[in-house]
Amino acid sequence: xxxxxxxxxxxxxxxxxxxxxxxxxxxxxxxxxxxxxxxxxxxxxxxxxxxxxxxxxxxxxxxxxxxxxxxxxxxxxxxxxxxxxxxxxxxxxxxxxxxxxxxxxxxxxxxxxxxxxxxxxxxxxxxxxxxxxxxxxxxxxxxxxxxxxxxxxxxxxxxxxxxxxxxxxxxxxxxxxxxxxxxxxxxxxxxxxxxxxxxxxxxxxxxxxxxxxxxxxxxxxxxxxxxxxxxxxxxxxxxxxxxxxxxxxxxxxxxxxxxxxxxxxxxxxxxxxxxxxxxxxxxxxxxxxxxxxxxxxxxxxxxxxxxxxxxxxxxxxxxxxxxxxxxxxxxxxxxxxxxxxxxxxxxxxxxxxxxxxxxxxxxxxxxxxxxxxxxxxxxxxxxxxxxxxxxxxxxxxxxxxxxxxxxxxxxxxxxxxxxxxxxxxxxxxxxxxxxxxxxxxxxxxxxxxxxxxxxxxxxxxxxxxxxxxxxxxxxxxxxxxxxxxxxxxxxxxxxxxxxxxxxxxxxxxxxxxxxxxxxxxxxxxxxxxxxxxxxxxxxxxxxxxxxxxxxx
Numbered sequence: 035x036x037x038x039x040x041x042x043x044x045x046x047x048x049x050x051x052x053x054x055x056x057x058x059x060x061x062x063x064x065x066x067x068x069x070x071x072x073x074x075x076x077x078x079x080x081x082x083x084x085x086x087x088x089x090x091x092x093x094x095x096x097x098x099x100x101x102x103x104x105x106x107x108x109x110x111x112x113x114x115x116x117x118x119x120x121x122x123x124x125x126x127x128x129x130x131x132x133x134x135x136x137x138x139x140x141x142x143x144x145x146x147x148x149x150x151x152x153x154x155x156x157x158x159x160x161x162x163x164x165x166x167x168x169x170x171x172x173x174x175x176x177x178x179x180x181x182x183x184x185x186x187x188x189x190x191x192x193x194x195x196x197x198x199x200x201x202x203x204x205x206x207x208x209x210x211x212x213x214x215x216x217x218x219x220x221x222x223x224x225x226x227x228x229x230x231x232x233x234x235x236x237x238x239x240x241x242x243x244x245x246x247x248x249x250x251x252x253x254x255x256x257x258x259x260x261x262x263x264x265x266x267x268x269x270x271x272x273x274x275x276x277x278x279x280x281x282x283x284x285x286x287x288x289x290x291x292x293x294x295x296x297x298x299x300x301x302x303x304x305x306x307x308x309x310x311x312x313x314x315x316x317x318x319x320x321x322x323x324x325x326x327x328x329x330x331x332x333x334x335x336x337x338x339x340x341x342x343x344x345x346x347x348x349x350x351x352x353x354x355x356x357x358x359x360x361x362x363x364x365x366x367x368x369x370x371x372x373x374x375x376x377x378x379x380x381x382x383x384x385x386x387x388x389x390x391x392x393x394x395x396x397x398x399x400x401x402x403x404x405x406x407x408x409x410x411x412x413x414x415x416x417x418x419x420x421x422x423x424x425x426x427x428x429x430x431x432x433x434x435x436x437x438x439x440x441x442x443x444x445x446x447x448x449x450x451x452x453x454x455x456x457x458x459x460x461x462x463x464x465x466x467x468x469x470x471x472x473x474x475x476x477x478x479x480x481x482x483x484x485x486x487x488x489x490x491x492x493x494x495x496x497x498x499x500x501x502x503x504x505x506x507x508x509x510x511x512x513x514x515x516x517x518x519x520x521x522x523x524x525x526x527x528x529x530x531x532x533x534x535x536x537x538x539x540x541x542x543x544x545x546x547x548x549x550x551x552x553x554x555x556x557x558x559x560x561x562x563x564x565x566x567x568x569x570x571x572x573x574x575x576x577x578x579x580x581x582x583x584x585x586x
Contacts, residue, residue, distance in 0.1 A: 041244050048097060055093035056082040087115075087122025094126065099166030099231060100238035102128050103275075106360075107268050110471040124362070124475055132164035138171060138226045145309040152176065153307060155219070167275055167380070168227045172317060175304065177218040217304045223377075225278060225313040232276055239269050267468060275380040278313035284356075285315065285379040291354045297342045299375045320367030320375045324483045334372050336487045337496075342374055344496040347480055351473065352390055352504050359383040361476050363483060383472040389415075394509045397501070403439065405432045412464075422462050430458055 052058045082089055094105040108115060109123035139150050139157070150157055154173040161169040246261035274280050282303045289300035299318065307314035321328045323343065329336060343366075350357035358365070359381035367375040385393070392415040399408035409428040412418040418427055434454045458464065484493035 041241055044241055045245075051097055052090075052093045055089045055096070057086070057089040057093040085118060085122055087119035090119065091123055091126045094123075098234070099130065099228070100235050100272075102126060102130075102166040103235075103272055104242075104268065107271060110468075110475040111264075120475075121478060124478060127364075128165040130164055130166055132161045132169050133228055135159035135161070135171070137229045138169065141226050141229065142224065142312050145312045146307060154222075154224075157224075162223070166228075167231055167272075168225050168278070168313075171224045171226065173222050173224050173314075175217045175220050175222055175307065175314075215302065215304075217306065220304075221317040222304055222307070222314050223301075223317050224307070225281075225315075227276060227278065227311040235272055235276070239265065239272075242268070271381065277310050279308065279310055281380045282308050282313050282315070284382045288350075288356060288358065288376075288379065288382075291356065292346075292349075295346075295349075297373050298346045299369065299373055300379075301375075301377065318367070318369075318375050318377065320369040322363045323366040323368060323374070324363035324486050326487050329368060329487070332368075332370070334368060337491065339368055339372060339374075340484055340487060340491065340493055341496045342372070343480065343483070344493045345500060346374055347476070347493075348497045348500045348504075351385060352394070352501070355385040355387065355390055357383045357385075357473070357476065359472050359476065361479050366483075381472075383469055383476070385469055385473070389469065391509060394505045398505060398509065400435055403435070405429070405435070408435075417464055417467065419463050419465070427458075427462055430461065434458070 049058065084092075091105055094101040105123045105126045106128065109120050109126065111120060115123070138161070142153065143149055146153060153176060155176040156174040158172045161171050163170045242265045243262065246265045249261045250257055282305070285300055286303050289302065292298045292300060301316035301318045304314040304316070321332060321334075323339070326336070329339065347357070347361075358376055358379065360378060361376075365376060365378045367377075369375050392411055395411045396408060399405070399411060405428040406424070408431050409418070409424040412427065413424055418424065480493055484491060
């Protein structure tokens with residue numbers, strides 16, 4: 035009884051907040067609770083300045099942490115909201131008033147199991163930043179002279195034996211284990227989750243699922259957008275962000291990928307002072323990447339800065355398949371040496387090897403203006419559902435891509451081109467690829483920064499030689515043969531397990547007979563009319579096993 039009342043009251047608060055900012059269009063499109071919307075419209079303002087996306091961003095900020103994160107998540111969905119609204123939401127600033135430093139201290143002590151004074155020689159109570167999920171305090175790690183706890187008194191002989199064994203073990207491990215980094219006296223940034231943030235997100239997610247269910251039941255034309263699945267992806271994303279150990283792991287992996295690259299600096303993680311609700315990492319700083327005046331005043335060459343940024347982005351996406359998923363200027367700085375510094379690794383994007391290859395093949399087909407091949411790549415990737423003729427899809431691709439030819443590279447927005455291609459998903463019922471939406475969002479951010487620093491320069495012009503070399507190396511004839519050999523090798527590695535499972539199943543059938551549950555037996559019995567197809571299936575299965583054995 036209380037849940038429906040609570041849901042309606044929360045919806046009313048949301049609707050009134052949106053109305054104050056003249057941002058009700060989102061709920062009006064969904065046609066959720068029209069009576070509620072009519073009531074919210076009473077006395078609402080119509081003279082609020084700004085584009086619809088900007089109004090929505092301000093309303094979401096007022097609604098609090100979950101809605102700020104929702105807005106950032108929706109900024110990747112130009113296919114749902116349109117390009118301009120998505121672009122406005124991508125600039126949504128995740129800033130909130132800080133919470134009490136006493137709560138931050140209590141969280142740190144509870145998570146790390148020691149008093150603040152034993153952990154840090156200095157801990158600044160005023161946070162340097164406060165966002166919807168966490169806030170950051172600066173600190174200095176305290177010199178830790180404590181010896182490991184003594185489990186008991188050992189005899190000299192036992193001690194000598196243990197020392198010898200330890201030395202032998204260390205020698206055996208060799209270089210496999212890296213020494214633990216000494217953080218004593220180092221300046222760090224300590225990120226702490228907001229108190230009660232998990233519970234607040236859980237309450238709002240319950241509301242989002244309720245609204246999604248209503249939309250799916252009452253708005254057939256919107257079912258294609260799969261609102262419940264969208265909420266599910268959002269929930270998964272936020273849960274990962276609220277486990278700071280996952281952010282630490284992502285930062286550590288990204289740092290390892292660029293260990294030999296001085297142009298890109300990812301702060302080191304202090305794992306001894308990190309837990310689910312606390313993240314401690316090396317303190318870094320610099321000039322925001324989009325602050326043109328400050329960069330120029332500091333003597334930085336803007337073209338060199340953009341070249342480094344383009345190279346880093348390319349390496350993350352194509353070389354490693356792991357990219358920073360929230361590369362707005364607040365998370366990207368330039369240090370005194372002109373190198374790029376990154377922070378905030380709560381959102382990361384991943385592209386597996388095959389997806390990267392598909393992207394490369396799409397690029398090659400686009401540059402060759404071979405739209406039939408471009409459509410075929412979409413089919414091979416599984417992006418174009420069955421029932422849609424590739425020729426018609428090729429025609430749609432031509433309508434999007436042809437206008438860019440004949441223009442200079444610095445006149446082309448490749449991020450906008452990607453957005454237009456993604457908008458074709460609605461016409462062709464194509465499943466949304468979340469990893470590509472996140473990539474599109476970051477391409478838009480990168481282009482925006484590039485144009486603010488140098489309006490006459492396109493960041494993708496700088497990355498073009500890298501892209502050409504990578505495509506030649508990874509999608510040329512030799513690379514394709516190597517890739518096919520690798521796939522064959524992986525298949526052969528799976529053969530012993532497959533044969534073992536076939537042998538085990540055959541032995542069980544020979545020993546116990548073929549046992550079917552009643553439903554399966556009934557289903558097979560009712561399929562007697564289709565005996566020919568069952569025989570064909572059996573022949574195909576035997577042929578498959580024979581082919582497997584022939585490969586050994």
